[in-house]
Amino acid sequence: MNPLPxxxxxxxxxxxxxxxxxxxxEVIVSKSEASSGLIEAxxxxxxxxxxxxxxxxxxxxxxxxxFDRDYLEDYAAHYARCFHRYRRRCTRLHFFSxxxxxxxxxALLRRESVPPATNNLQLAxxxxxxxxxxxxxxxxxxxxxxxxxxxxxxxxxxxxxEVNLFGFxxxxxxxxxxxxxxAVAACATSALxxxxxxxxxxxxxxxxxxxxxxxxANERFPMSSRGIPSQGLTPEQMAGAxxxxxxxxxxxxxxxxxxxxxxxxAYVNAHIPILFLFKLYRVDxxxxxxxxxxxxxxxxxxxxxxxxxIEADPWRCQRIDKIYVHDxxxxxxARMVFDDKPVDIEGQNVSTLxxxxxxxxxxxxxxxxxxxxxxxxxxIEEPLIDFLxxxxxxAIANKNPFLFQRLKDLELDLSLTSLNDFRSDCLxxxxxxxxxxxxxxxxxxxxxxxxxxxxxxxVPCLDCLYDATDIQQGHFFLRMIEYDPEVAAxxxxxxxxxxxxxxLQTQKSQLVEYLQxxxxxxLDTQSFHDE
Amino acid sequence: MMCNNMxxxxxxxxxxxxxxxxxxxxxxKAIKDxxxxxxxxxxxxxxxxxxxxxxxxEPITI
Numbered sequence: 001m002n003p004l005p006x007x008x009x010x011x012x013x014x015x016x017x018x019x020x021x022x023x024x025x026e027v028i029v030s031k032s033e034a035s036s037g038l039i040e041a042x043x044x045x046x047x048x049x050x051x052x053x054x055x056x057x058x059x060x061x062x063x064x065x066x067f068d069r070d071y072l073e074d075y076a077a078h079y080a081r082c083f084h085r086y087r088r089r090c091t092r093l094h095f096f097s098x099x100x101x102x103x104x105x106x107a108l109l110r111r112e113s114v115p116p117a118t119n120n121l122q123l124a125x126x127x128x129x130x131x132x133x134x135x136x137x138x139x140x141x142x143x144x145x146x147x148x149x150x151x152x153x154x155x156x157x158x159x160x161x162e163v164n165l166f167g168f169x170x171x172x173x174x175x176x177x178x179x180x181x182x183a184v185a186a187c188a189t190s191a192l193x194x195x196x197x198x199x200x201x202x203x204x205x206x207x208x209x210x211x212x213x214x215x216x217a218n219e220r221f222p223m224s225s226r227g228i229p230s231q232g233l234t235p236e237q238m239a240g241a242x243x244x245x246x247x248x249x250x251x252x253x254x255x256x257x258x259x260x261x262x263x264x265x266a267y268v269n270a271h272i273p274i275l276f277l278f279k280l281y282r283v284d285x286x287x288x289x290x291x292x293x294x295x296x297x298x299x300x301x302x303x304x305x306x307x308x309x310i311e312a313d314p315w316r317c318q319r320i321d322k323i324y325v326h327d328x329x330x331x332x333x334a335r336m337v338f339d340d341k342p343v344d345i346e347g348q349n350v351s352t353l354x355x356x357x358x359x360x361x362x363x364x365x366x367x368x369x370x371x372x373x374x375x376x377x378x379x380i381e382e383p384l385i386d387f388l389x390x391x392x393x394x395a396i397a398n399k400n401p402f403l404f405q406r407l408k409d410l411e412l413d414l415s416l417t418s419l420n421d422f423r424s425d426c427l428x429x430x431x432x433x434x435x436x437x438x439x440x441x442x443x444x445x446x447x448x449x450x451x452x453x454x455x456x457x458x459v460p461c462l463d464c465l466y467d468a469t470d471i472q473q474g475h476f477f478l479r480m481i482e483y484d485p486e487v488a489a490x491x492x493x494x495x496x497x498x499x500x501x502x503x504l505q506t507q508k509s510q511l512v513e514y515l516q517x518x519x520x521x522x523l524d525t526q527s528f529h530d531e
Numbered sequence: 532m533m534c535n536n537m538x539x540x541x542x543x544x545x546x547x548x549x550x551x552x553x554x555x556x557x558x559x560k561a562i563k564d565x566x567x568x569x570x571x572x573x574x575x576x577x578x579x580x581x582x583x584x585x586x587x588x589e590p591i592t593i
Contacts, residue, residue: 188591232592239587251587253579262572277591295593315572329593367582381576388569395568399561400552403545493546499553503566 013166015062016102019095021049027062031091031131032138043357044139044179047331048129052095055126055145059096061105063165066092068130070193071140073209074181079134087133090140094165098124109166121165127172128163132181139179139331143172146301146333147324155301155324155333157198157273175273175300177332178210185210187296188233188275189217190328192241194298195273195371202271203373205245216244235277235367238296242371250370250379257338257351258318262414263368264302265317266380270416270448274299275369276325280355281343281362289345294366297325297356300333306458314394316413316455330356336363375469376416376448378476383450383466384414386477389509390452390464393494396503406486411455416468419445429460431483440481446470449478454487461487464511477510491515 017023025045029036039045068090079086098120107113108121130140143163146155155175163170176197180190189210200207208216217233220240233241239249254260254276267274277296281289301324304316324333334356342349343362352362391412397404417425426432426440448468454461461484470476482488494500495515504512552558 186591187593232590234588234590236587238591251582252576253582256575256579258572259575259579262576280593293593294589294591296591366586381573381580384576385573388573391569392565395565396553396558396561399557399564403549403552489542490545493542493549497546497550497553499550499558499562503562506566 011064013064014105015064016100016105017060017062018099019052019057019060021045023060024049024052024093027060027091027093028131028138031062031064032133033086033135034138038136039138043330047334047356051144051331051333052126054147055095056097057095057126058098059100059124061094061096061100061165063092063094065089066130068092068132068140070178070209071130071132074185074211077211090133091131093129093131094163094170095126095128095144096121096124097126100124108168121168122170125163125170125172127161127174130178134181137179137181139177142177142332143174144177144332145172145174152305153301153303153322153324156268156271157300159198159201175298175326175332177326178328180328181210185214186232187328188238189213189241191275191296191298191326192217192238194300194326195275196245198271198273199245199247199371199373203247205247208245213241213244217241220244232294233296235369238275238277238369242369245371246374247371248374248376250372252368252370254365254368257340257353257365260365260368261317261320261338262315262380263370264299264323265320265413266415267370268299268302270418270421272370272372272416275371276323276365277367277369278353279364279366280357281345281352281364282360283343283362284360287344289343289362291345292361295327295329295363297327297334297336299368300324300326314391314410314412316411325356327356373448378450378466378468378470378472380414380416380450382472382476383452383464383468385507386466386509386511387414387452387464388507389495389504389512390454390491390515392503393491393500394454396500397490397494404490406461406484407490409456410461410487411458412452413455414450414452417449417451419447419449422449422451422465426481429483431460432481436482443479445478456484459483462491475510477514480511480514 025039028039071090075088127144129142132138132140143161147153158173158175161172177194178190180186192213193210196207217237217240221237242249275296276299280292280295282292283289302320303322304319305321321338323336325336326332327334336356337354339354340351343352350364352364355361355363394407394410397407401408423441446467446469450466450468452464463481465478467476467478492515495512
């Protein structure tokens with residue numbers, strides 16, 4: 001074990017280093033109680049180095065004697081009571097994509113630089129990483145810029161973090177990540193903590209520290225052994241921790257990757273991070289698998305390549321090829337790939353995902369746990385069941401592209417959204433204008449909506465809106481927004497044909513009832529709900 | 532934007548064309564094939580909500 005870090009009184013307020021992998025390790029070692037061998041062996045270093053290369057990091061600004069709120073709370077609850085004198089103060093490392101020399105930064109601090117130099121700081125700012133003064137689990141709160149979108153990646157769960165660097169206001173759009181400290185937090189707590197970073201802002205609840213999360217989980221569902229040091233949490237305990245912040249846990253089995261993709265698309269698009277629970281296996285060169293344990297990560301985004309839709313499956317969510325997760329054993333925004341590689345697990349061929357750990361580590365999905373605001377009462381099933389007859393009508397239409405040109409090769413998606421996001425979306429789209437746009441923007445709608453969207457080549461044709469706050473027996477279909485009136489007109493023709501009645505009668509659908517209303521009635525009103 | 536009368540007239544013509552096609556063998560097959568379209572998604576989601584209590588108590592330890 002390294003000797004204690006130098007007394008904070010002798011440290012300068014900051015240091016500036018050129019970014020290299022070796023310098024990153026050197027700084028982390030000097031500011032923690034970890035040895036260089038231990039840091040070198042961590043998954044995090046290789047991952048972070050690749051990440052910083054992707055972002056173009058050139059400079060590390062080391063901010064000494066930093067008080068990190070989350071570490072301080074864990075320190076007060078746990079480390080302060082140890083015989084060993086752990087430090088209270090952390091070190092915050094700031095990363096920039098520009099080369100910044102010490103003289104330049106001093107000139108800024110002394111106001112000897114002209115104003116554009118301070119704007120350049122923000123433009124070059126990539127985020128920060130807090131180094132905890134611990135012997136092993138040294139990566140504290142970390143907020144880094146995401147990968148660029150490249151027209152396929154999206155990270156709807158990020159938020160803005162304000163950073164004050166010696167008086168200079170900087171910000172980074174990210175979602176906080178941290179490594180489990182193996183004392184007050186195992187992976188489940190770290191995953192919950194990251195998810196709460198966003199839901200706290202979305203749903204206005206306090207964001208608990210890791211120790212508070214672990215305590216809340218254990219209070220509601222105590223294990224037979226001690227809760228701290230944390231040995232991990234069960235899904236039941238994780239659900240309890242979600243309730244402790246005033247949210248409702250929605251747990252669903254995602255053993256089938258198609259369900260996982262559907263759930264990720266539906267909820268992450270609504271900016272809600274999902275807790276993804278899975279079994280982790282190591283597979284050797286002979287194909288033999290060894291179970292390592294259950295693991296939990298926070299899903300923060302996903303990738304949908306811009307190829308043409310899959311002909312056999314019109315659902316956009318099924319085109320997700322990667323999800324991006326905060327894996328506390330790897331790093332922030334780590335990739336998990338849907339490569340569908342089968343692995344022999346106890347004599348059965350099981351479909352797995354590529355983990356973010358290494359090529360030898362494979363993931364068998366188990367659950368998705370979604371922290372939901374209590375008003376989001378309606379799950380994904382109800383709007384999907386109501387929308388299903390339209391899916392069948394489109395399937396019929398696809399068999400005669402001559403008759404149904406406007407219904408050919410359409411892509412479907414279903415996701416939760418907020419009223420504010422829906423309105424902003426309408427305003428940003430070119431395909432809605434005039435009275436239709438005015439009605440879409442001004443119509444009275446609930447705060448949360450399920451939106452079933454039909455697109456062609458990425459462009460919306462039709463939105464069917466459902467009230468996500470309603471009860472199952474309610475009249476939850478709200479309205480249809482027709483970006484492409486011909487698509488809606490063709491659907492109405494099909495919905496009103498006696499030949500299609502057999503399909504439409506299998507399940508009562510409020511959307512179909514709306515489509516079957518006489519045309520002159522539809523032209524006069526926009527929905528069932530307008531007064 | 533077309534006026535109401537023109538929209539209804541075009542819709543009527545289209546309805547006749549579609550109805551004729553749906554009465555053909557090809558149209559009937561299209562209806563039959565579409566009957567089960569998407570049902571497996573609903574079934575999958577319903578099954579995914581049924582989770583045994585034992586699984587809820589399996590620890591996440593890594």
